[in-house]
Amino acid sequence: MESLIGFLLSLAFAIFLFIDAPKHNKSRWLWAVLGFIFGPIALGIYFIKTGRKVAGWIITILAILVYVVIIVLIALAAALMVNGFS
Template sequence: MEGFFGLALNIILTIYLVIDSRKHGKNPILWGVLGFVFGAIALGIYLIKTDRKLVGWIITILSIIGYLLIILLVGLAIFFTTVGFS
C-alpha cells in the first residue's frame, strides 16, 4: 500500500510539472522525468525556479529532512538486526 501511495504521488507530481512547465516556458519532458524520479524535491526546485520561492524552499527542505529520516531509520534497523537488542 505504501509503495502504491508513493508511486501515485510521483505520477500526480509528474502530471502537474508537465502541465505547469509549459505555462512558464520550461521544458516539460525534463521536468516530467525529474518529477517522476525525484518527486517532492523536484517539485520544490521547480517552484523555486518559477519564482514561488517560499513554498518551493519549504517543500524542498521538508522532503530532504524526510529522506534523511528514512535513511536514518533504515540504518538503525540494519544496525539492530546485525547487532541485536541486547
C-alpha cells in the same frame, strides 16, 4: 499498498509539472520526468526556478528532512539486526 501510494504521488507530481511547465517557458517533458523520478525535491526546485521561492524552499527542505529521517531509521534498524537487541 505503500508502493502504490508512492507511485501515485510520483505520477501526480509528474502530471502537475507536465501541465505547469509550459506556462513558465520550461520543458514539460524534462520536468515531468524529474518530477516522476525525484518527486517532491524536483517539485520544490521547480517552484524555486519559477519564482515561487517560499513554497519551493519549504517543500525542498521538508523532503530532504524526511529522506534523512528514513535513512537514519534504516541504518538504526540494520545496526540493531547486526548487533542484536540486547
